[in-house]
Amino acid sequence: MSEVREVRVRADELAPLVGDLPHNVALIEAAIRDAAENDVELLVLPELATSGYYLRDVEEARSVGLDRSDPLFERWAALLRPGMVLVVGFCETAGDGMYNSAAVLGAEGVLSVYRKTHLWDAERDIFTAGAERPAVVTTPVGSLGTLICYDLEFPEMPRGLALRGADILAVPTNWPLIPRPHGERAPEVIQAMAAARTSGLAIVCCDRTGDERGGRWTEGSTVISAEGWPVGVKSAARQVDATIELRADRWTVGPRNHLLRDRRPELYSD
Amino acid sequence: MSEVREVRVRADELAPLVGDLPHNVALIEAAIRDAAENDVELLVLPELATSGYYLRDVEEARSVGLDRSDPLFERWAALLRPGMVLVVGFCETAGDGMYNSAAVLGAEGVLSVYRKTHLWDAERDIFTAGAERPAVVTTPVGSLGTLICYDLEFPEMPRGLALRGADILAVPTNWPLIPRPHGERAPEVIQAMAAARTSGLAIVCCDRTGDERGGRWTEGSTVISAEGWPVGVKSAARQVDATIELRADRWTVGPRNHLLRDRRPELYSD
Numbered sequence: 001m002s003e004v005r006e007v008r009v010r011a012d013e014l015a016p017l018v019g020d021l022p023h024n025v026a027l028i029e030a031a032i033r034d035a036a037e038n039d040v041e042l043l044v045l046p047e048l049a050t051s052g053y054y055l056r057d058v059e060e061a062r063s064v065g066l067d068r069s070d071p072l073f074e075r076w077a078a079l080l081r082p083g084m085v086l087v088v089g090f091c092e093t094a095g096d097g098m099y100n101s102a103a104v105l106g107a108e109g110v111l112s113v114y115r116k117t118h119l120w121d122a123e124r125d126i127f128t129a130g131a132e133r134p135a136v137v138t139t140p141v142g143s144l145g146t147l148i149c150y151d152l153e154f155p156e157m158p159r160g161l162a163l164r165g166a167d168i169l170a171v172p173t174n175w176p177l178i179p180r181p182h183g184e185r186a187p188e189v190i191q192a193m194a195a196a197r198t199s200g201l202a203i204v205c206c207d208r209t210g211d212e213r214g215g216r217w218t219e220g221s222t223v224i225s226a227e228g229w230p231v232g233v234k235s236a237a238r239q240v241d242a243t244i245e246l247r248a249d250r251w252t253v254g255p256r257n258h259l260l261r262d263r264r265p266e267l268y269s270d
Numbered sequence: 271m272s273e274v275r276e277v278r279v280r281a282d283e284l285a286p287l288v289g290d291l292p293h294n295v296a297l298i299e300a301a302i303r304d305a306a307e308n309d310v311e312l313l314v315l316p317e318l319a320t321s322g323y324y325l326r327d328v329e330e331a332r333s334v335g336l337d338r339s340d341p342l343f344e345r346w347a348a349l350l351r352p353g354m355v356l357v358v359g360f361c362e363t364a365g366d367g368m369y370n371s372a373a374v375l376g377a378e379g380v381l382s383v384y385r386k387t388h389l390w391d392a393e394r395d396i397f398t399a400g401a402e403r404p405a406v407v408t409t410p411v412g413s414l415g416t417l418i419c420y421d422l423e424f425p426e427m428p429r430g431l432a433l434r435g436a437d438i439l440a441v442p443t444n445w446p447l448i449p450r451p452h453g454e455r456a457p458e459v460i461q462a463m464a465a466a467r468t469s470g471l472a473i474v475c476c477d478r479t480g481d482e483r484g485g486r487w488t489e490g491s492t493v494i495s496a497e498g499w500p501v502g503v504k505s506a507a508r509q510v511d512a513t514i515e516l517r518a519d520r521w522t523v524g525p526r527n528h529l530l531r532d533r534r535p536e537l538y539s540d
Contacts, residue, residue, distance in 0.1 A: 117534050121524050133537045150527075155425035155468055156538035176524075181499050187467050190498065194464030197457050198425055228460065229451050254391050254446075257420075264387050267403045268426035 003248040007141045007168065007202075010040040011221040013238035015210025018052025021064040025050065025072065032079045032086060040241070042141045044087045046208035047116075047149050047172040048100060051091035054213040058098065061126045065093030068113050073103060080107040083140040087204075089148060089172035100127045102146050102172050104137050112137040116148040118157075134161060142167035142246065145201075149173040152205075153191055155198070162199030163260065167226075167246055169195075171205045175218035186220040189230070197228025200250040200259050209238055226250045273518040277411045277438065277472075279312040280305050281491040283508035285480025288322025291334045295320065295342065302349045302356060310511070312411045314357045316478035317386075317419050317442040318370060321361035324483040328368060331396045335363030338383050343373060350377040353410040357474075359418060359442035370397045372416045372442050374407050382407040386418035388427075404431060412437035412516065415471075419443040422475075423461055425468070432469030433530065437496075437516055439465075441475045445488035456490040459500070467498025470520040470529050479508060496520045 012031045016024045028049055035043040047053070051064040066072060080086060085106055092101035092115065099115040100123055115130025116123075134157070137144045145161035145168070152158060152171050161169060175188050184190075189205070196203045203224040208217050223232045223242040227250070232242025251259040282301045286294045298319055305313040317323070321334040336342060350356060355376055362371035362385065369385040370393055385400025386393075404427070407414045415431030415438070422428060422441050431439060445458050454460075459475070466473045473494040478487050493502045493512040497520070502512025521529040 117537055118532055121526050124526070129534075150532075153468060153529075154533060154538075155429060155464070156533070156535075159425060160538055184499065187498055190460055191464045191468065194425070194461045198423060198461065228457055229454065256391050256394070259423075262388055262420075263424060263426070264399075265426075267387055268424075268430060 005142070005246045007041050007244045007246065008039060009042040009044070009204050009223055009242055009244055010035050011044050011204050011206035011223060011240045013207055013209050013219060013221045013234070014046055014049055016046065016049050016052045016208065017210070018054055018212050019060055019064055020052070021050060024052070028076065028088060029079060032076055036079060036081045036084060041083065042085045042168065042170070042204065044170045044204045044206040045089065045172060046206050047089035047102070047174045048091055049089050049172070052212055053174045054215050055126055058126050061091055061098050062093060065091045065098060067093055068103065068110065073105060073110050077105045077107055077109045080105065082107050085139045085141050085144065087146055087170035087172060097128050098126055099130060100148060102148055104139065104144060104146060106139055111139060114146045114148070116151060118150045118154055120150040136161060136164045136166045145169045147171050149175065152188065152195065155195060158195035158201060158203070159199055162201045166201060168244065169201050169203045171203060173205055173207050175207050175220055177216040177218050186218045188218065189220050189222050192222065192224055193228045193230070196224040196226060198259065200226045202226045202244040202246060275412070275516045277311050277514045277516065278309060279314070279474050279493055279512055279514055280310040281314050281474050281476035281493060281510045283477055283479050283489060283491045283504070284316055284319055286316065286319050286322045286478065287480070288324055288482050289330055289334055290322070291320060294322070298346065298358060299349060302346055306349060306351045306354060311353065312355045312438065312440070312474065314440045314474045314476040315359065315442060316476050317359035317372070317444045318361055319359050319442070322482055323444045324485050325361070325396055328396050331361055331368055332363060335361050335368060337363055338373065338380065343375060343380050347375045347377055347379045350375065352377050355409045355411050355414065357416055357440035357442060367398050368396055369400060370418060372418055374409065374414060374416060376409055381409060384416045384418070386421060388420045388424055390420040406431060406434045406436045415439045417441050419445065422458065422465065425465060428465035428471060428473070429469055432471045436471060438514065439471050439473045441473060443475055443477050445477050445490050447486040447488050456488045458488065459490050459492050462492065462494055463498045463500070466494040466496060468529065470496045472496045472514040472516060
């Protein structure tokens, strides 16, 4: 039997209000407290959870922007149990720049901030695309990678994180609802399932809900095992709770193959 | 409205007999004739359709191996209607070497041969892994890429073909049946759906059927649109017929995004 490590994860599909920082902070803090009380080890919250998504312009974004040294992050870290990890999307101000970012927090404070590198649609009018690859962050729940929404539709991104040692991938998202054939999962979930199985990477996608300036959401929060299958069920409170099992030999497939070592990178260059 | 090009495709899920070349040649030729009579423009047949899969050893493989200059290929080409394309997996001999290969044929003859670059399990005891990237072949049905079975589980492979201009990807496979959660598609199909949507690439996967030395097959032949959705239904004769629609603007997503131009290759290196 292969060694198995278990991680209790939650995606909490919040309904932020656009431009209302105090309201969204209250939502986030309630979500952290509830997760801590329920022994969640990794809590993932949506993209731009602090600000809402359909920000009108840079001015509105700036009015709800947070610098990464904002005391709010320390306050949230203080709400985490020891060993607990939070990934939360936020609207980041950094000098004159604005970024669609996600913070990784442990009980001791901010561990890492990732700036979304693939911007969707009108995000480009407000945010600057991140210039750095997402880091693999050593956390109490394992080696954690973070992507934001549209980033995940570039298979190079989850693959790169897996090759750099990520065990679990947290993906704050705001998936706009698009048509799909009856009975099918959201296409973004299918891409996440493929990414998980391709690289033996567990993935926690946290989408959002709520009405916002006419926008509708997929409400597709999904926890995906390192074998590529959705696990856990969304509660009436829009929380997906699941236990991820990370087998020590999860890259081994069949009697003689290995998901990562079987790669032929010399054939992959563009 | 975007310009749309339509291609009538078929995956014909044959049941080759291992080590019985004459039987398999008869199956292949019947499949070509039937497709030609039914106005199929692109016919995809399984991996190792000439030889069967669970070959005991190199000696048995060699007994059913075909050199790529074998007159059989010209005979098959002569069965194609003008404008028709065939992709068929075969057991290739080349001097002392053996390869798990796929030939792309037009009515005028062999257009290209691809040697599988990611070998599965005991294939390594018989075949040498191909050393070359799959070519994008200009054919009457469009710019065609070919991968074989396990190759498709490396997302770098379909992505590379799309970046080099492929419209359609033909994938001869022999998917061994593995357990999956009730109600789920085969995981290989999910990976193919993700690869299709990721790169605006239509994909025709042709699996096999039949009993062979205790091996069972997924029987998962699937035609996938460039938007990532299965199209067509498998007939009682195990043929999946579908019309692929290739929109000229299929890489455009949403108002301002593009599946390929939005890539950030500077962030993708290992």
